[in-house]
Amino acid sequence: MRLMITKIISLNKDKMSIAKEQDVVPFRNRVKEYAIKIKMSLVNQTKLITAASELGRNMLRYANGGKVLIEIVSLGRQHGIRLTFDDQGPGIPDIQLAMNDGYSTGKSLGLGLPGAKRLVNEFEIKSELGVGTKVTITKWANG
Amino acid sequence: MDRIPILRMGQFLLVTIQVDLYDRLALELEADLVKMVSKTGAKGILIDISAVSIVDSFMGRIIGNIGVMSKLLDAETVVVGMQPAVAITLVELGLPLKGVYxxxxxxxxxxLLKSKVQIIEDDEIDAANDNEDHLPE
Amino acid sequence: MATEITKILKKRKSVILERWMKNQLTDETLREDLISNEELRAESEELIDILTKSLNETNLTDPDSSDFDHVIEILGGISLSRAKQGFSPRETGLYVMSLKETLLQILQEEVKDPADLIAATLNLSRLIDNFSIITFETFIKGREEVILRQTDEITEISTPVIRVWDGILALPIIGTLDSARTQVVMESLLTEIVESGSSVAILDISGVPTVDSLVAQHLLKTVSATRLMGAECVISGIRPEIAQTIVHLGIDLSDIVTKASLASALSFAFATLKVEVKKVAR
Structure with missing residues (x-):
């Protein structure tokens, strides 16, 4: 109550690594636990976990896995979950292209990145060729 | 290794997905179902996803594939029991689940399956009758 | 510091309260209609009590010290309740500011050395100003809470799902359909579909003032989600001017069933469910 909080602060965090397919399910469960902790509505939970699943799969398929940071964040009065997907894969040559619906270099529907973006409140992607890709998404409890 | 059981009920196949699928499990289900349709000559597949809390684009693609593949083998696919939150998420994701009822x-x-199969059978009988009508004397 | 001002303040606690009360009671903005003098006195006394208790020579210069947590808590409580009671920001602000005036008066009487007086005044001002800011912030927070609660109430009452027949639901939408509203509409409609096992849902948009491409998109999403669940969704209540806008904007609604009135949507629903309604000859 001391000062109006205007920047996002991280309250609670957890790091998980996704190295094989079977890691995705426990990862999704962990995200769900966090979402329940901040009383996120069921629909928003489902959207967040679906987005997390898309990004987790991308990481497995294109970068042979990576790490995810799960955080409870708060901005002023609202709480949310922030997920940071960090991989050391080949990187994305053209992010704009990758964000287009239906674009895919793999044999998928190409909904992963743009779909995940539509499901969350904030979406940020940084990629460097040969270094890796970092995707950060945030979903607010009532957003 | 886990496997999703496929039950046979008359001319239909019944699948109830009770666990959150990871990719390989979903792919195996797709393959098993298509094989099963071909082996049993089933006319319809019913997939109950009421216990599934997440359907992402991969899972959606598998469901769509099952629909299209079984259609090629002359079987209809019906997906039942989708949770509201899953339906809303799929729409937002941009996944219309084409090819399945x-x-x-x-x-x-x-x-629904019975009515679909009925219609098809009626059509076939009609078509057969039509052919008979037009047989040269 | 030569003069220990915290001691002075502690010593003259009762005088401070009396003067502060006098200040408040003579102020023309006093809201006797919202708060009784006794309540005001109790509130003020508690605040001064805690303030003098938490104050010491070291934290006097440090408004962020955790020693003041209790003071801030009380101040927060006061301004929250004031926001909800309908006090204006000015009235709430003056409450803390009149305390500052009183405190400074006391200092002026007690501290003789001008240099000490200035130092003490500055420190005390900074401290109380910090409290004022907190009061304002909590006041605004209190107002925001009121607004949020009302928003929630509006969203809740604005999406009533009606069971019009066994297996048929209707949802009249009144007002603009934005994305937050769409989410609520979808959620309550789909949940009700599952609960009632309904196969047809009628979305009546007679009460929607305009349909632009965004609203149309939201309608389409609701229809798609309903179909994914395995139910059909009909849109009714399309007024002629809305039909015109839809065509002029080039919005394609050909994939969904639309009806002019709720009545014709209902008869479509009957047909879908193979229900026949007829007059009985007596």
Missing amino acids: TALNVEKGMD
Whole structure:
């Protein structure tokens, strides 16, 4: 109550690594636990976990896995979950292209990145060729 | 290794997905179902996803594939029991689930399958009759 | 510091309260209609009590010290309740500011050395100003809470799902359909579909003032989600001017069933469910 909080602060965090397919399910469960902790509505939970699943799969398929940071964040009065997907894969040559619906270099529907973006409140992607890709998404409890 | 069981009920196949699928499990289900349709000559597949809390684009693609593949083998696919939150998420994701029918629950799904198969059979009988009519004397 | 001002303040606690009360009671903005003098006195006394208790020579210069947590808590409580009671920001602000005036008066009487007086005044001002800011912030927070609660109430009452027949639901939408509203509409409609096992849902948009491409998109999403669940969704209540806008904007609604009135949507629903309604000859 001391000062109006205007920047996002991280309250609670957890790091998980996704190295094989079977890691995705426990990862999704962990995200769900966090979402329940901040009383996120069921629909928003489902959207967040679906987005997390898309990004987790991308990481497995294109970068042979990576790490995810799960955080409870708060901005002023609202709480949310922030997920940071960090991989050391080949990187994305053209992010704009990758964000287009239906674009895919793999044999998928190409909904992963743009779909995940539509499901969350904030979406940020940084990629460097040969270094890796970092995707950060945030979903607010009532957003 | 886990496997999703496929039950046979008359001319239909029944699958209830009770666990959150990881990719390989979903792919195996797709392959098993298509094989099963071909082996049994089933006319319809009913997939109950009421216990599934997440359907992402991969899972959606598998469901769509099952629909299209079984259609090639002359079987209809009905997905039943989708949770509201999953439906809303799929729409937002931009995944329309083409190639499959949907129903609220197993009972309604069965009715739908029966009616679809009925219509097809009627058409075939009609077509057969038509052919008879036009046979040269 | 030569003069220990915290001691002075502690010593003259009762005088401070009396003067502060006098200040408040003579102020023309006093809201006797919202708060009784006794309540005001109790509130003020508690605040001064805690303030003098938490104050010491070291934290006097450090408004962020955790020693003041209790003071801030009380101040927060006061301004929250004031926001909800309908006090204006000015009235709430003056409450803390009149305390500052009183405190400074006391200092002026007690501290003789001008240099000490200035130092003490500055420190005390900074401290109380910090409290004022907190009061304002909590006041605004209190107002925001009121607004949020009302928003929630509006969203809740604005999406009533009606069971019009066994297996048929209707949802009249009144007002603009934005994305937050769409989410609520979808959620309550789909949940009700599952609960009632309905196969047809009618979305009546007679009460929607305009349909632009965004609203149309929201309608389409609701229809798609309903179909994914295995139910059909009909849109009714399309007024002629809305039909015109839809065509002029080039919005394609050909994939969904639309009806002019709720009545014709209902008869479509009957047909879908193979229900026949007829007059009985007596």
